[in-house]
Amino acid sequence: MTAQDAEALLEARGIVKIFGQHRALDDVSFALRAGEVHALLGENGAGKSTLIKILTGAYRPDGGEVRLQGAPVSFRDPLHAQSHGIGTVYQEVNLLPNRSVAENLFLGHQPTRWGLVRRKEIEARARNILVTYGLDIDVREELSSFSVAVQQIVAIARAVELSGKVLVLDEPTASLDRNEVDRLFDVIRSLKARGLGIIFITHFLDQVFALADRVTILRNGRKIATHALTEVNTTDVVRMMLGKDVAFDHHLTGLAGATHGAPCVRFAGLGRKGSVAPFTLDVHEGEVVGVAGLLGSGRTEMARLMFGIDLADSGQITVDGKPATIRNPAQAVAAGFGFCPEDRKLDGIFGELSVRENIIIALQAKLGWFRALNREDQIDLAGRYADALDIRAANHDMPVKLLSGGNQQKVILARWLAIDPSFLILDEPTRGIDVGAHAEIVRTINRLREEGLGLFVISSELDEVVAYSNRVVVMRDRQMVAELTGADVAPDRIVQAIAGTPVLPVSAVAEVAP
Amino acid sequence: MNRSLRPLVATAAIFLLAYMVAVAQFPAMASTRVLGNFLTDNAFLGIAAVGMTFVILSGGIDLSVGAVIGFTTVLIAVLVMWAGLHPLLAFAIALIVAALFGAGMGAAIYYLRVPSFIVTLAGMFLARGAASVLSPDSIGIKHSFYTTVSKSYLLMPGGGRLSVVGIMMLLVFLAGIVIAHRTRFGSYVYALGGSETSAALMGVPVARTTILIYTLSSTLAGLAGVVFSLYTSAGYSLNALGVELDAIAAVVIGGTLLTGGYGLVAGTFIGVMLQGLVQTYIVFDGTLSSWWTKIVIGALLFMFILLQRLLHSAAPRRRKRLWTA
Numbered sequence: 001m002t003a004q005d006a007e008a009l010l011e012a013r014g015i016v017k018i019f020g021q022h023r024a025l026d027d028v029s030f031a032l033r034a035g036e037v038h039a040l041l042g043e044n045g046a047g048k049s050t051l052i053k054i055l056t057g058a059y060r061p062d063g064g065e066v067r068l069q070g071a072p073v074s075f076r077d078p079l080h081a082q083s084h085g086i087g088t089v090y091q092e093v094n095l096l097p098n099r100s101v102a103e104n105l106f107l108g109h110q111p112t113r114w115g116l117v118r119r120k121e122i123e124a125r126a127r128n129i130l131v132t133y134g135l136d137i138d139v140r141e142e143l144s145s146f147s148v149a150v151q152q153i154v155a156i157a158r159a160v161e162l163s164g165k166v167l168v169l170d171e172p173t174a175s176l177d178r179n180e181v182d183r184l185f186d187v188i189r190s191l192k193a194r195g196l197g198i199i200f201i202t203h204f205l206d207q208v209f210a211l212a213d214r215v216t217i218l219r220n221g222r223k224i225a226t227h228a229l230t231e232v233n234t235t236d237v238v239r240m241m242l243g244k245d246v247a248f249d250h251h252l253t254g255l256a257g258a259t260h261g262a263p264c265v266r267f268a269g270l271g272r273k274g275s276v277a278p279f280t281l282d283v284h285e286g287e288v289v290g291v292a293g294l295l296g297s298g299r300t301e302m303a304r305l306m307f308g309i310d311l312a313d314s315g316q317i318t319v320d321g322k323p324a325t326i327r328n329p330a331q332a333v334a335a336g337f338g339f340c341p342e343d344r345k346l347d348g349i350f351g352e353l354s355v356r357e358n359i360i361i362a363l364q365a366k367l368g369w370f371r372a373l374n375r376e377d378q379i380d381l382a383g384r385y386a387d388a389l390d391i392r393a394a395n396h397d398m399p400v401k402l403l404s405g406g407n408q409q410k411v412i413l414a415r416w417l418a419i420d421p422s423f424l425i426l427d428e429p430t431r432g433i434d435v436g437a438h439a440e441i442v443r444t445i446n447r448l449r450e451e452g453l454g455l456f457v458i459s460s461e462l463d464e465v466v467a468y469s470n471r472v473v474v475m476r477d478r479q480m481v482a483e484l485t486g487a488d489v490a491p492d493r494i495v496q497a498i499a500g501t502p503v504l505p506v507s508a509v510a511e512v513a514p
Numbered sequence: 515m516n517r518s519l520r521p522l523v524a525t526a527a528i529f530l531l532a533y534m535v536a537v538a539q540f541p542a543m544a545s546t547r548v549l550g551n552f553l554t555d556n557a558f559l560g561i562a563a564v565g566m567t568f569v570i571l572s573g574g575i576d577l578s579v580g581a582v583i584g585f586t587t588v589l590i591a592v593l594v595m596w597a598g599l600h601p602l603l604a605f606a607i608a609l610i611v612a613a614l615f616g617a618g619m620g621a622a623i624y625y626l627r628v629p630s631f632i633v634t635l636a637g638m639f640l641a642r643g644a645a646s647v648l649s650p651d652s653i654g655i656k657h658s659f660y661t662t663v664s665k666s667y668l669l670m671p672g673g674g675r676l677s678v679v680g681i682m683m684l685l686v687f688l689a690g691i692v693i694a695h696r697t698r699f700g701s702y703v704y705a706l707g708g709s710e711t712s713a714a715l716m717g718v719p720v721a722r723t724t725i726l727i728y729t730l731s732s733t734l735a736g737l738a739g740v741v742f743s744l745y746t747s748a749g750y751s752l753n754a755l756g757v758e759l760d761a762i763a764a765v766v767i768g769g770t771l772l773t774g775g776y777g778l779v780a781g782t783f784i785g786v787m788l789q790g791l792v793q794t795y796i797v798f799d800g801t802l803s804s805w806w807t808k809i810v811i812g813a814l815l816f817m818f819i820l821l822q823r824l825l826h827s828a829a830p831r832r833r834k835r836l837w838t839a
Binding site: 078079082094095096097098099103104107108109110112115116117119158 | 692696697698700701702704705707708709711712713715716717718775776
């Protein structure tokens with residue numbers, strides 16, 4: 001289980017990859033054996049996809065080396081890696097929807113005679129190959145006439161035909177249903193039996209335990225560990241992914257039990273098919289509800305439903321005891337909601353606009369076209385909120401993109417505070433902010449709560465969730481699976497709920513903790 | 515039925531229906547003489563449309579076709595009448611020039627990542643301008659070779675004459691069908707039209723294929739110019755104005771999806787024939803202005819685009835049963 005793995009088929013040693021200032025991978029070693037399914041796990045930004053891109057030739061490492069069957073290799077591009085036996089199947093099927101299944105299997109490698117493609121031979125061979133995958137289909141039909149699962153298997157078959165040593169599966173199950181996943185797993189198991197080394201990337205922990213032999217966990221560009229799945233359980237894996245040692249507790253005593261005001265928003269049975277299972281949640285004035293869960297568990301989708309970005313197909317929303325209709329973000333703003341999205345740069349900040357303009361924009365949108373804020377009001381408002389949130393900018397007319405991540409986040413907060421909201425949704429408010437600024441955002445959240453706002457805060461940082469939440473809801477597999485209150489608002493309990501292990505009394509967990 | 519066959523069947527059915535209506539009104543239109551003229555009169559359009567089919571299948575467009583035809587006729591006239599070259603030598607030179615021109619456009623499209631629409635628009639102005647620079651006036655071609663060719667034909671049963679240019683068009687269509695459906699290059703063309711990203715990931719030589727597609731289109735436009743020159747015995751810089759649009763219309767009416775990836779070369783043949791039929795009908799009628807051709811083609815084109823929408827997207831895509839078990 002060391003980096004120097006004698007049985008390794010494909011091996012990465014001490015890989016370093018740097019983008020600008022950012023070390024996407026820092027001294028990561030990874031070894032794949034023939035005949036194993038090796039799961040690669042990590043949250044967003046952990047370095048999974050960077051590592052895969054280096055192994056498959058899409059990126060070149062800035063340090064370290066890749067070895068194939070013991071010999072150092074350097075791939076020019078994915079095609080070069082493919083010719084050395086490393087095939088990749090992506091989440092979105094990268095085949096040709098407009099061509100036949102047979103042609104998709106053989107494109108670029110069609111057998112020819114006198115320059116003419118031997119179609120009959122291709123079709124016969126395609127049929128024979130697919131039968132070994134349990135697929136008996138008309139290979140002359142267009143690929144797009146088959147389900148995603150079939151297309152996925154055709155993609156795997158092509159990769160195996162052309163490569164045949166290593167198969168990289170990048171979230172292959174993301175758009176498959178339960179039955180299809182099972183069939184895909186049968187295919188993967190049979191390939192494993194044929195001696196291929198398979199790297200399997202997924203968000204679904206149960207799939208890792210169902211299929212993989214070993215797991216490597218990455219976090220923040222570093223390798224945390226490689227384990228045989230017989231040695232670890234779900235809780236261990238979640239713990240390693242989120243990097244929380246259960247021993248410490250940031251939780252402010254008294255916070256969870258703190259009294260809060262009247263209910264300000266109620267979501268009753270809100271849900272959307274294929275996105276989030278119906279959930280019921282009350283948020284009170286002066287209360288922070290934290291949301292924990294792994295990436296892809298439905299956290300962000302929950303927030304998008306609440307704010308009317310995605311349309312709910314079930315449930316009601318009640319604001320201040322009165323039923324409210326929220327079918328788009330404008331209605332949500334009118335109802336007193338605010339939303340700071342996960343990806344600031346993409347969805348939140350207008351980088352070219354000034355600090356002042358970014359702050360007043362939601363208020364102006366709420367007022368409408370004909371009640372423009374005059375310049376004095378704008379300056380006054382921006383100044384007030386910038387001071388209140390301690391936004392550090394040389395002046396309020398400078399473009400927001402020049403500010404640090406933490407200050408940008410505070411500008412978005414200020415924007416929503418300017419409309420005087422009663423309910424604020426924050427999706428990963430501390431992502432991409434330097435560590436020093438984390439505490440400040442946490443302080444701001446606590447202050448907003450004291451001022452009587454209802455907050456709904458999504459975060460992957462467990463100790464932060466614990467530091468500001470009165471209550472924590474836990475998402476898993478697009479369902480709300482737990483609601484933790486009081487003494488249960490603690491990192492270890494959250495990890496257990498995410499992992500789906502039976503809820504033990506707090507005292508029992510404390511004994512289990514290292 | 516295969517999805518790419520459906521529009522072709524629709525086009526063929528409409529062609530047959532229109533032909534029967536025309537014959538019912540003017541029985542003389544059923545003769546092989548009319549058919550022979552049909553092929554001769556539309557030979558240059560058909561040849562250019564084969565090249566256009568490849569371009570559109572790959573998801574591109576070639577607006578330079580008409581200008582390349584015009585340029586080629588002038589170049590041939592200049593080489594034959596002023597430089598005194600034998601027409602066959604002039605043809606070869608013209609085809610090489612056209613091929614290089616197309617390769618240049620293909621390279622610009624691929625390496626500079628400029629949309630084909632822009633590059634071939636520039637190509638159109640360049641070729642048309644170059645033709646006017648060579649000679650602003652029409653140059654008549656008098657050469658024994660031209661006389662011989664225009665007098666040669668195969669006699670069809672019923673007295674119809676299958677001219678040399680008509681035969682050339684049929685051969686180009688046959689070659690186009692084989693290249694599109696039976697060679698690796700053909701499968702790459704469809705692959706580019708399906709998804710360029712996927713094609714690249716699957717190992718399709720995207721650069722080479724793109725350059726070859728536009729080389730093929732321009733070469734065929736050059737050949738169409740040769741045919742036009744033989745057909746009119748003249749070179750003029752304003753020859754074949756707007757033929758690229760007729761070619762695009764023939765391709766689309768023939769069932770090729772304008773966004774690429776779906777279509778058949780054989781469909782383009784029917785598209786060309788349908789345009790020819792409309793023209794012939796209007797000639798037979800005698801009272802209609804020739805502009806009615808454009809109106810009918812416009813209506814047909816619109817109808818076919820609607821039809822393609824229906825066949826390709828609105829129709830519920832049947833998903834095959836996933837597993838045999």
